[in-house]
Amino acid sequence: MELGFLGRTGVKVSRLAFGCMSFGGDADAETSAALYGAARDAGINFFDTADVYNAGRSEELLGRLSAGHADEVVIATKAYFPTGKDANARGASRYHLVRACEASLRRLGRERVDVYYLHRFDDATELTETLRAVEDLVRAGKILYVACSNYAAWQVTRALGVAALEGFSPLCAVQPMYNLLKRQAEVELLPMAQALGVAVVTYSPTAGGLLTGKWGSARRPDTGRMTSNKMYQTRYADPAHLVAADGLVAIADDLSVHPAALAVAWAGGHPGVTSVLLGARDPGQLGELLGAAAIAMTTELRARIGALTPEPPPATDRTEEKSANNYGSR
Template identity: 55%
Template sequence: MKYRTVGKTGIQVSQLCFGTMSFGKDADKETAKAMFTRCREAGINFFDTANSYSKGRAEEILGECIRDCRDEIVLTTKVYNPMGTDVNARGLSRRHIMLEVENSLRRLKTDRIDFYFVHHFDQLTPMEETLRALDDLQFQGKILYPGASNWAAWQIAKALGIAAKEQLARFEIIQPMYNLVKRQAEVEILPLAQSEELGVITYSPLGGGLLSGKYGTNLRPVQGRLVEQKQYADRYADRVNYEVADRFNAYCKERGVHPAALAVAWAMSHPSVTAAIIGARNPEQLECSLQALELHMTQEMRSEISALSITPAPATDRSEETLR
């Protein structure tokens, strides 16, 4: 396992981060603990969760897993999503953040969260309000660093500017979606992260399973996120995504590599990526992703794989400049 520094924090994390969205849902407690143990055996010290995963159950299970090794673990969780039916039980208001950080700390059985992500952008709450709440939590020692997940580059940049101007704790890590068929992060988010020295942990390297080898234009499994969950089915609905999966599957078959392993290796090979988040329903799926650690992703291989999908247009749409 290789370890990388998260931005300017000095914190060293494994190049793979394990995401616990399956805990308490697709993976029961025993299965979750087995996967946690396997991750630790592989050298993973970085674990990602969220208060909304399985309505808090994922945090509870992860809290049990890290009980005897908390100081060896770099831990993240998130706040934003609805945690009840009350109109204020959601968003990034100071009220919601202050309530939910206490709930997360209790469920995780810890006294601090290493990286605390705002899970989505909140159009109802001024950034200053959110950033001041996060700054207070850092001062109190309940979080070490704030981060942002699913924010656009302009939103992250604006927040960094406000934090600098008001001398507040700034985002030190971001969490965008990134995989072979969802490459929008390459346009502005990843360059921003490199420029501002932000840590980056990317999620969904398998595209909800699309790049696992089980999907294609004429290939569908009996079960899986793209079959069972409308959110993922809609996200990857375009036929072009399945055409990319066909080309990617063929590429992997020619080289005798498991598609899941190569998809993860490709995502974590981007120079701006600190760690790629992997997830699994069971130990068998986990092993496929862990195989990424055994692959040597050369620049030539990365270019070949990238050519299998559509490279997003540059931020200015001056496509001719990419040819210079």
């Protein structure tokens, strides 16, 4: 497994990382152990969870499974989304983040978390409060690196600016959604991260299972996340997604690779991406996803696959700059 630096931290993480969102939910304890073992056997050293995944069970299982070799893995968790009914059991306030971090450490059975993500931008909390709170957790030895997820590029750069002014730890990584059907990150987030040396750890490489071969304009499984989860159904409601899924399957057949592996390789093929988070409910799915490591994602192949979905418009709306009529090029 290839490793790369996590932004400018000097820490090396595997190019394919494992997301433990299924632990304690779609995957019971035994299946979670099998998934963890298969990920480790494949050379994965970077594991992702969150306090809200299956009400904390994901963190508990990951903590137990990594207990014997905590110094050989990089463990990331997150806070922001509601962990209880109380009005303050959510968000990125100092009040919640300190409690959330301590609760995550208890569940993980660790003294510190390696990478701590702010799971979403908090529109209600002053950003300086959030960043000062996580900085205090860094100084208390509870967090090694601070990161964010689901932030817009302007929110990341604003946070980097505040951190630089205040002497706080910079955000070392961002975690956006990124796959062939969801390409918004290409417009601002990925170029920003490349320019500023911020790591990009992408999630949902197979669009919640749509890009694994089981979904298509004439194919629809009976079970699985996309059949039962309203949030994902809403996110991927566009019928054009199924046509693109058909196209990916055709290219995968042509190359004799699994469509799930090709979807992962496509996401990881963007030069700004550090690691791609894999999500699976069982070791069979994980094995198919891991096939991505053997796919040579050339510029041509990436463009061929990318042509299946619309490229998002540029941030400036100067569409002509993608053509020969680019009067601003240097």
